[in-house]
Amino acid sequence: xxxxxxxxxxxxxxxxxxxxxxxxxxxxxxxxxxxxxxxxxxxxxxxxxxxxxxxxxxxxxxxxxxxxxxxxxxxxxxxxxxxxxxxxxxxxxxxxxxxxxxxxxxxxxxxxxxxxxxxxxxxxxxxxxxxxxxxxxxxxxxxxxxxxxxxxxxxxxxxxxxxxxxxxxxxxxxxxxxxxxxxxxxxxxxxxxxxxxxxxxxxxxxxxxxxxxxxxxxxxxxxxxxxxxxxxxxxxxxxxxxxxxxxxxxxxxxxxxxxxxxxxxxxxxxxxxxxxxxxxxxxxxxxxxxxxxxxxxxxxxxxxxxxxxxxxxxxxxxxxxxxxxxxxxxxxxxxxxxxxxxxxxxxxxxxxxxxxxxxxxxxxxxxxxxxxxxxxxxxxxxxxxxxxxxxxxxxxxxxxxxxxxxxxxxxxxxxxxxxxxxxxxxxxxxxxxxxxxxxxxxxxxxxxxxxxxx
Amino acid sequence: xxxxxxxxxxxxxxxxxxxxxxxxxxxxxxxxxxxxxxxxxxxxxxxxxxxxxxxxxxxxxxxxxxxxxxxxxxxxxxxxxxxxxxxxxxxxxxxxxxxxxxx
Numbered sequence: 001x002x003x004x005x006x007x008x009x010x011x012x013x014x015x016x017x018x019x020x021x022x023x024x025x026x027x028x029x030x031x032x033x034x035x036x037x038x039x040x041x042x043x044x045x046x047x048x049x050x051x052x053x054x055x056x057x058x059x060x061x062x063x064x065x066x067x068x069x070x071x072x073x074x075x076x077x078x079x080x081x082x083x084x085x086x087x088x089x090x091x092x093x094x095x096x097x098x099x100x101x102x103x104x105x106x107x108x109x110x111x112x113x114x115x116x117x118x119x120x121x122x123x124x125x126x127x128x129x130x131x132x133x134x135x136x137x138x139x140x141x142x143x144x145x146x147x148x149x150x151x152x153x154x155x156x157x158x159x160x161x162x163x164x165x166x167x168x169x170x171x172x173x174x175x176x177x178x179x180x181x182x183x184x185x186x187x188x189x190x191x192x193x194x195x196x197x198x199x200x201x202x203x204x205x206x207x208x209x210x211x212x213x214x215x216x217x218x219x220x221x222x223x224x225x226x227x228x229x230x231x232x233x234x235x236x237x238x239x240x241x242x243x244x245x246x247x248x249x250x251x252x253x254x255x256x257x258x259x260x261x262x263x264x265x266x267x268x269x270x271x272x273x274x275x276x277x278x279x280x281x282x283x284x285x286x287x288x289x290x291x292x293x294x295x296x297x298x299x300x301x302x303x304x305x306x307x308x309x310x311x312x313x314x315x316x317x318x319x320x321x322x323x324x325x326x327x328x329x330x331x332x333x334x335x336x337x338x339x340x341x342x343x344x345x346x347x348x349x350x351x352x353x354x355x356x357x358x359x360x361x362x363x364x365x366x367x368x369x370x371x372x373x374x375x376x377x378x379x380x381x382x383x384x385x386x387x388x389x390x391x392x393x394x395x396x397x398x399x400x401x402x403x404x405x406x407x408x409x410x411x412x413x414x415x416x417x418x419x420x421x422x423x424x425x426x427x428x429x430x431x432x433x434x435x436x437x438x439x440x441x442x443x444x445x446x447x448x449x450x451x452x453x454x
Numbered sequence: 455x456x457x458x459x460x461x462x463x464x465x466x467x468x469x470x471x472x473x474x475x476x477x478x479x480x481x482x483x484x485x486x487x488x489x490x491x492x493x494x495x496x497x498x499x500x501x502x503x504x505x506x507x508x509x510x511x512x513x514x515x516x517x518x519x520x521x522x523x524x525x526x527x528x529x530x531x532x533x534x535x536x537x538x539x540x541x542x543x544x545x546x547x548x549x550x551x552x553x554x555x556x557x
Contacts, residue, residue: 002548003473005503005514007555012475012544066526069546254553 010251015070019223019286020252022259023279024074024111025061026199028206028214028272029053031080031115039093042085043100050077050104050113053213058109060266067262070255073220073281073421074111078204083118087127094134095141102142114204116147119194120162132162135169139184140176146202152192152390154397158445160387166190167383167439171406174375178408181416185405186370190386192393192400197273197328203366203401214272215264218329219256220279223286224248225312229294241295242315249276249319257324273328276320277365278312280340282423288312288333289342300342301352309333310363330399332365338418338425339370347426354428362392367400372416372425375408380439381430382406387438395448468521471500471548473514474532478541480511491535492517495528511541516548 014020034049036042054077065072079101086094098116105113116138118128132149139147149166152158170185177184189203196207199216206214228248232241256274264271280288289300295308313332321327337343337357346352354371361367367389373382386402393400405425407416412429476488485504492499501516519528529545 002516003551003555007551008473008475008514011546011551011554016542016544066524066529067547068550069525069544070550251554255550258549258553 013227014221014224014251018221018227019281019283020070020221020255022065022070022072022217022256023220023277024076024199024218025057025072025259025263026076026078026204026216026218027054027057027267027269028078028197028210028216029080030206030210030212031082031085032208033212034085039090039096042089042093043096046085046097047100047104050079050101051107054104054108054110056267061263064259064262064266068255068258070259072259075109076199076201076204077105077108077110077113078199078206079113079115080206080208081115081117081119083125083128083131084208086131087125089127089130091130091133094131095137098134098138098142098145102145105144110144112144112146112201114146114148114201115206116145117149117205119150120159121150121153121156122159124159124162132165132169135188136172136176136184139173139187146187146204148189148191148194148203148205150191150194151386152394154193154394154451155447157447157451158192158387158390158394160444161442163190163383163386163390164439164442167379167386170382170404171379174406174408181410181418182375182405182407183418183422186403186418186422189401189403190390192390193398194401195329195399199273199275199329200277200279202403210272211270213269215260215267215269216272216275216329217256217260217263218275218277218279219252220277221252222278222280222288222291224252225278226285226287226290226294229291238295238311242311245312245315246319249316250323253320253323257326260324260326271326273326274320274324275329276316276327276331277329278316278333280334280336281421282339282341284341287340287342288335289340289346293342299349299351300346301356305356306359306363309335309360313363313365330365334366334369335360335364336369336403337371337428338416338423339421340423344424344426347428354430357428358388361389361400362396362398367393368402368404370403370405370422370425372405372407372410372427373430374411374427375406376411377406377430378434378436380434380436383439384435385430391445394445395450397450469518470521472517472519472523472525473546473548473551474517475544476511476513476541478511478539480506480509481539484511484536484539484541485513487536488513488532491531495519495523497523
């Protein structure tokens with residue numbers, strides 16, 4: 001046999017025992033060729049473009065998944081930020097576009113479609129304002145459409161006025177989807193240094209410098225890393241643990257590379273990127289928090305958690321880097337609270353606090369993700385949370401994001417239930433001291449000195 | 455002559471290797487049932503390793519299949535033809551193992 005039995009068994013146990021999957025195959029799609037003289041015409045044009053380009057996505061991915069016996073959890077589409085279509089538009093254009101895009105996603109059978117987005121790091125155009133105003137209607141009336149806004153970059157600074165509007169809209173979206181524990185907010189991310197090739201939701205969009213189409217792959221597999229960690233001796237030094245995680249990440253990324261090449265060839269679209277991420281699911285054993293605990297923590301959130309996460313995040317990236325030439329997206333360990341059993345447990349028992357979570361986001365792949373907070377949190381406090389996280393990203397040349405859910409009628413200690421991959425989250429307490437005056441000031445935070453590298 | 459032509463045609467058709475792994479409780483007739491299905495698909499067995507580990511049946515096979523074989527269908531037929539046994543099947547094209555274990 002070309003392969004040793006142990007190699008075959010290792011590959012098989014990746015999938016059948018340790019929950020390894022290709023988390024997403026995402027079709028990136030440019031809408032820059034869509035134009036029409038009326039909003040209705042534009043919506044039809046966008047719908048046709050998505051339906052035509054995406055028609056073979058699901059059957060192609062399913063066929064390749066069967067050939068290699070590796071499940072693909074999600075099939076998604078990422079489109080050009082819709083804000084570019086809204087300039088020169090009328091006030092009701094974004095809602096028309098949103099419904100057309102959501103209908104296309106439903107008819108194609110994709111799980112999510114991302115790109116109801118705008119790049120607001122410097123200022124806001126009239127079209128972008130229409131888009132922002134439409135958010136509560138759009139996210140409460142659509143199912144699969146995801147939205148994201150970039151409000152800060154290390155080169156441009158931080159647009160606090162945009163943060164003020166988004167904080168208000170997050171509050172409105174929560175009220176509009178109150179009967180589903182504010183699930184509308186789970187489809188909106190606020191970014192600093194957003195990447196243009198992210199295949200993961202809710203922050204995916206097809207960057208403006210991208211071509212007409214491309215295929216990107218996001219891998220996952222916290223369960224595989226956990227299995228490797230469980231087999232290691234308890235006294236193994238940290239640098240050797242990093243080595244083992246690197247090897248595992250390499251193998252997982254190679255499978256991602258295989259899927260990227262095969263899907264790209266079959267669809268006839270160029271390969272985009274592979275996002276080498278550890279993305280957890282609520283399934284027992286498929287948890288990044290479990291991996292952190294196996295590195296040597298009693299609970300996620302205790303002292304040492306940031307160091308353990310830094311090790312994990314770095315080793316994942318290093319292992320994947322050699323496995324493909326197409327590394328991109330976020331690439332690292334995701335720590336969404338509601339989607340990770342160990343994170344939920346730690347937040348419930350109080351060992352993982354909001355402040356500790358914020359410090360973890362300095363070394364993880366994205367930021368405050370799927371964090372449920374009390375429904376009576378003032379808009380100014382939501383803005384403060386967004387601004388803090390984006391400031392971390394801006395100053396440290398890092399992508400950071402916030403997906404925060406103020407759940408109406410719920411208080412710290414209650415649970416919010418979202419279902420499916422989004423899981424459930426304990427409501428985390430936030431500071432009750434006000435940042436109202438900061439909020440009222442508005443304006444922007446100028447480009448940090450770190451941004452001037454010329 | 456007809457047999458030779460058929461053999462040549464099948465030899466020249468593009469082929470690929472698929473790895474079959476079967477794990478389950480040991481019983482009489484498992485391999486007989488599996489190979490019957492493989493015969494129906496005209497699949498050649500390139501390599502085979504079978505062991506019993508504490509009454510558990512473990513089988514690895516390297517199958518040489520035609521390029522257009524539908525792996526999902528084959529897996530479904532294998533499962534149907536051996537449903538009297540409790541077995542778990544894994545079929546995957548060779549490229550998966552190449553990707554993971556060879557640079």
